[in-house]
Amino acid sequence: MKKEDYEQLVNKTVQPPAYFMNMAKAFLVGGLICVFGEGLMNMYTSWLGFSREEAGDPMVATLIFISALLTGFGLYDRLAQFAGAGTSVPVTGFSNSLTSAAMEHKSEGFVLGVATNMFKLAGSVIVFGVVAAYILGVLRYVLVEMIPWG
């Protein structure tokens, strides 16, 4: 079979992704995770007397804890099959990628398995985040500090 024929055959059999349906699912689950986070933040401000700014860190930490626990029970990955980016874009997806990578390599031991592989997926997020923030930070610093009218 020639390459073009093969490509034609593949194009005929492989369905295009259900863009709208997938986006709707991601929107729903991602949106609900954020609403849950907003609820946590309101809880921390009204019950524990945190200011709204202070409540951000415990809210994120709580979401991270819940997501790590759900990953341990294998439930987060089941939700991810339904929601796609709706579960990987929120910070819970960051926690899920750490936990699942750590669990997956547990059989190789705690040092070479769990600790070495923990950032296998999430490492790229930190690397790109820091590089981008560093460049933009220097740029902004130069713009604000060096130019008197900046």
Added chain:
Amino acid sequence: MTYLWAFILGGAICAVGQFLMDRFKLTPAHVMSSFVVAGAFLDFLDIYDRMIEVAGAGAMVPITSFGHSLLHGAMEQADEHGLIGIAIGIFELTSAGIASAILFAFIVAAIFQPKG
């Protein structure tokens, strides 16, 4: 009212991520990395703080806020210490998230056995 905006903005960011994954066949890691850079860029333009004001957790929970916090912490220290402050402060605001993610991931990995 913040709940509604949290749902809309948080959902919309996730929907964009899903579209990028479907359309350009990106892995979640690619989408997350791009979103972190996008978050830092939105903070560079002073847009992200406005998003947090309106949508609260809708802007703080998606991974874009990680990029925003990196740059924000860096700029706070840069105000005090000059250029070196960028290196000092870059993890300042994200420290709680990263530390707790590492801790909980370690504990869960120690307790649970992987499935399948």
